[in-house]
Amino acid sequence: MTTETRCWVHGATRADGDFPIENLPWGVAERPDRQGEPRIFVAIGDSALDMTESAGFGILAGLAPRIEAALRMPTLNGLMALDAADWTAARAHVTALLTSGAHSIEKHARRDAVLIARASLKMQVPAAIGDYTDFYASEFHATNVGSMFRPNQPLMPNWKYLPVGYHGRASSIVVDGTPVVRPHGQTSATDEGPPTFGPSKLLDHELEMGFFFGGAGNAMGNRISVAEAAKHLFGCVILNDWSARDVQKWEYQPLGPFTAKNFCSTVSPWVVTLDALRPYCIPGPSRKEGDPAMLDYLRWDNDFVVDVTLEVLLASAAMRAAGTAPTRVSIGSFKDVYWTMSQMLAHHTSTGCNMRPGDLLASGTISGPAKENRGCMLERTWRGTEPITLADGTERRFLQDGDELTIRGWCERPGLPRIGFGECRGVIMPAR
Amino acid sequence: MTTETRCWVHGATRADGDFPIENLPWGVAERPDRQGEPRIFVAIGDSALDMTESAGFGILAGLAPRIEAALRMPTLNGLMALDAADWTAARAHVTALLTSGAHSIEKHARRDAVLIARASLKMQVPAAIGDYTDFYASEFHATNVGSMFRPNQPLMPNWKYLPVGYHGRASSIVVDGTPVVRPHGQTSATDEGPPTFGPSKLLDHELEMGFFFGGAGNAMGNRISVAEAAKHLFGCVILNDWSARDVQKWEYQPLGPFTAKNFCSTVSPWVVTLDALRPYCIPGPSRKEGDPAMLDYLRWDNDFVVDVTLEVLLASAAMRAAGTAPTRVSIGSFKDVYWTMSQMLAHHTSTGCNMRPGDLLASGTISGPAKENRGCMLERTWRGTEPITLADGTERRFLQDGDELTIRGWCERPGLPRIGFGECRGVIMPAR
Numbered sequence: 062m063t064t065e066t067r068c069w070v071h072g073a074t075r076a077d078g079d080f081p082i083e084n085l086p087w088g089v090a091e092r093p094d095r096q097g098e099p100r101i102f103v104a105i106g107d108s109a110l111d112m113t114e115s116a117g118f119g120i121l122a123g124l125a126p127r128i129e130a131a132l133r134m135p136t137l138n139g140l141m142a143l144d145a146a147d148w149t150a151a152r153a154h155v156t157a158l159l160t161s162g163a164h165s166i167e168k169h170a171r172r173d174a175v176l177i178a179r180a181s182l183k184m185q186v187p188a189a190i191g192d193y194t195d196f197y198a199s200e201f202h203a204t205n206v207g208s209m210f211r212p213n214q215p216l217m218p219n220w221k222y223l224p225v226g227y228h229g230r231a232s233s234i235v236v237d238g239t240p241v242v243r244p245h246g247q248t249s250a251t252d253e254g255p256p257t258f259g260p261s262k263l264l265d266h267e268l269e270m271g272f273f274f275g276g277a278g279n280a281m282g283n284r285i286s287v288a289e290a291a292k293h294l295f296g297c298v299i300l301n302d303w304s305a306r307d308v309q310k311w312e313y314q315p316l317g318p319f320t321a322k323n324f325c326s327t328v329s330p331w332v333v334t335l336d337a338l339r340p341y342c343i344p345g346p347s348r349k350e351g352d353p354a355m356l357d358y359l360r361w362d363n364d365f366v367v368d369v370t371l372e373v374l375l376a377s378a379a380m381r382a383a384g385t386a387p388t389r390v391s392i393g394s395f396k397d398v399y400w401t402m403s404q405m406l407a408h409h410t411s412t413g414c415n416m417r418p419g420d421l422l423a424s425g426t427i428s429g430p431a432k433e434n435r436g437c438m439l440e441r442t443w444r445g446t447e448p449i450t451l452a453d454g455t456e457r458r459f460l461q462d463g464d465e466l467t468i469r470g471w472c473e474r475p476g477l478p479r480i481g482f483g484e485c486r487g488v489i490m491p492a493r
Numbered sequence: 494m495t496t497e498t499r500c501w502v503h504g505a506t507r508a509d510g511d512f513p514i515e516n517l518p519w520g521v522a523e524r525p526d527r528q529g530e531p532r533i534f535v536a537i538g539d540s541a542l543d544m545t546e547s548a549g550f551g552i553l554a555g556l557a558p559r560i561e562a563a564l565r566m567p568t569l570n571g572l573m574a575l576d577a578a579d580w581t582a583a584r585a586h587v588t589a590l591l592t593s594g595a596h597s598i599e600k601h602a603r604r605d606a607v608l609i610a611r612a613s614l615k616m617q618v619p620a621a622i623g624d625y626t627d628f629y630a631s632e633f634h635a636t637n638v639g640s641m642f643r644p645n646q647p648l649m650p651n652w653k654y655l656p657v658g659y660h661g662r663a664s665s666i667v668v669d670g671t672p673v674v675r676p677h678g679q680t681s682a683t684d685e686g687p688p689t690f691g692p693s694k695l696l697d698h699e700l701e702m703g704f705f706f707g708g709a710g711n712a713m714g715n716r717i718s719v720a721e722a723a724k725h726l727f728g729c730v731i732l733n734d735w736s737a738r739d740v741q742k743w744e745y746q747p748l749g750p751f752t753a754k755n756f757c758s759t760v761s762p763w764v765v766t767l768d769a770l771r772p773y774c775i776p777g778p779s780r781k782e783g784d785p786a787m788l789d790y791l792r793w794d795n796d797f798v799v800d801v802t803l804e805v806l807l808a809s810a811a812m813r814a815a816g817t818a819p820t821r822v823s824i825g826s827f828k829d830v831y832w833t834m835s836q837m838l839a840h841h842t843s844t845g846c847n848m849r850p851g852d853l854l855a856s857g858t859i860s861g862p863a864k865e866n867r868g869c870m871l872e873r874t875w876r877g878t879e880p881i882t883l884a885d886g887t888e889r890r891f892l893q894d895g896d897e898l899t900i901r902g903w904c905e906r907p908g909l910p911r912i913g914f915g916e917c918r919g920v921i922m923p924a925r
Contacts, residue, residue: 242714282674317749
């Protein structure tokens with residue numbers, strides 16, 4: 062089936078576009094004529110379909126009332142609270158609206174009221190995030206960073222038995238484009254102190270994939286099995302877990318990173334659903350000889366990783382002023398993780414911890430085997446010892462004020478269209 | 494001034510009561526005739542004053558409309574979002590209603606509709622908690638636990654320079670009386686593994702004090718100074734941070750406790766305000782000779798700790814069935830912390846992390862210098878090597894199924910009435 066000819070929306074069939082009819086990610090935005098009134102949209106080509114407006118014109122008729130009600134909410138939490146069959150039904154309905162056929166809205170009198178220019182939208186964080194949890198799922202990242210912080214023991218003995226994770230800060234999760242103020246913090250030149258307090262000198266990005274919990278939450282005390290967990294994966298976003306490395310190094314023992322991470326995390330605005338990602342899923346993850354067997358509660362024969370190519374771009378203020386294209390800092394894939402999304406979620410609930418629709422989990426920094434696959438400056442410049450040269454000739458060990466860091470992500474596979482995540486950007490502002 | 498004679502509510506002047514007119518803590522509850530409709534109440538003696546019902550009968554007239562509106566909400570977040578002057582105004586209004594004088598409702602026709610039996614209420618978690626952060630503020634606790642987990646270095650070099658903390662799980666915070674299901678988890682007999690998965694064998698409580706952030710939240714990127722921080726302390730609750738020690742030991746390196754803590758935290762239902770606690774505040778915390786100077790952003794000449802006596806009681810299922818009084822496991826005071834609430838909050842925002850009204854912060858386990866002051870079983874039984882004997886003759890190293898753990902807290906001072914926090918209870922249910 063060649064779907065390229067079926068969708069009539071402008072820009073939806075561009076070979077390098079993120080949002081063909083096969084994608085249809087969900088997002089929340091204010092449209093220019095409805096300031097202060099966030100609504101759910103679906104991205105398609107250069108446009109986005111307004112769900113609230115569509116519902117008002119009867120364009121969602123035929124969907125179950127619970128689905129239509131969820132699509133009229135100001136966040137995705139209502140939709141996330143439904144189940145996978147409802148998500149698929151909503152997707153099928155939108156597909157029919159945007160392709161030629163009996164349900165197409167191509168000739169609908171209100172077409173221009175419901176389908177508006179994507180560039181005109183003010184995107185929001187797509188869900189009210191009750192809790193945010195960050196994992197540490199990349200063996201390459203954990204080994205690289207571990208070898209710097211703990212040369213004698215890069216990977217802890219627990220690392221290959223459980224997806225190591227920690228609770229993060231939900232209040233400071235922001236959407237693509239939000240400026241990032243350089244944080245203050247305590248840092249120490251030696252491991253023993255004494256510390257000083259001031260702006261972080263080692264500000265870093267972390268290339269991650271985030272995923273939203275969906276479906277009915279588990280009651281406290283009940284676990285979600287690894288096989289059931291897959292049904293609770295609503296969709297994915299790119300996540301940049303900005304990190305102050307000098308603050309982290311001094312504070313993180315023994316209870317883990319705290320202020321080094323709590324000042325900002327940026328997500329891409331469009332949530333790409335598991336329905337859209339399924340063609341790019343690969344059985345896995347792969348295990349090396351010598352890796353221990355997984356415990357039963359983490360083992361599922363149908364488990365999978367997703368091959369999302371992830372690219373990190375960096376542009377100095379001077380480069381942006383001169384219109385110079387950003388320099389690629391790294392490129393990797395979400396498939397290169399040791400722990401899957403299903404395993405992270407199953408482990409999270411293994412104690413009976415209750416999940417709520419809209420909870421955000423993230424992979425931790427995604428690195429790969431090659432130097433160019435390293436997903437943060439700490440690794441990419443090997444703690445600053447191997448600086449990167451930008452297109453303007455300046456060197457970077459860590460991020461400087463005025464730098465714009467952009468992460469892009471997309472899926473490609475022979476015979477299938479490319480689908481993408483849009484961008485996850487932030488400009489570093491001077492410390493206040 | 495002897496206030497004992499002024500309040501006319503039954504039980505409000507009992508010498509051993511928690512809720513005299515000087516306390517007036519805020520809580521959220523369902524009353525028996527309004528199931529599924531949580532409302533704000535103030536505890537007084539054996540009763541509680543229904544704010545929504547009071548507003549409906551004009552009893553809150555005279556309060557600023559923003560305050561009255563906040564008091565009609567189903568959580569305390571609206572009240573918490575106002576400022577300290579408004580909290581004081583609301584308190585003064587309620588004081589006038591419940592004491593003899595021009596504004597008293599003693600003879601009000603609707604008195605019995607607004608003032609109902611406290612025992613009839615179904616208490617709720619008092620706020621929608623956006624983020625929960627747990628600290629590690631007791632030097633006695635950190636030293637005791639550190640000496641077990643890291644005998645060579647009980648206190649990390651950073652410990653006396655910054656209030657060590659970590660982000661916790663908000664979804665699993667429950668109110669007094671909620672059963673606690675024994676969690677599963679990975680545990681390992683050795684530090685090197687391999688682990689097994691099953692019910693935790695070393696379930697523990699942690700005696701803590703929690704405090705709610707109030708007032709206007711800081712914009713992301715802006716810090717709250719330690720002096721300003723005190724104005725954002727809405728009030729305190731008892732908190733029990735249930736912990737699976739065997740899970741914690743295996744999982745906590747390098748990113749801190751995660752599933753060992755995420756299954757449940759219990760809070761007492763009544764939020765005792767800083768206005769009520771002020772007479773029990775003490776300048777401090779005290780520092781020993783040799784303790785390093787505090788960095789400027791954590792130093793405030795008027796800083797204070799609160800002398801809240803905290804008591805842990807334990808009753809087996811057999812003891813409860815026989816009507817035997819619970820055994821006291823430990824007793825300590827919130828004054829015995831190294832880091833103050835203001836310091837914890839200032840440090841939390843030192844990176845520009847944005848706080849929101851209703852955010853909950855907690856002290857970490859509060860221990861004191863003596864063995865009986867140790868605030869968790871891990872310390873109290875010294876990792877199980879010094880078991881406690883309960884009143885029924887059985888021994889406890891850690892918590893057993895059927896055990897009921899209760900924490901009580903109160904303030905006393907010569908010439909002042911006792912004010913209390915009520916109870917923070919949980920019964921251990923078998924693993925599922």
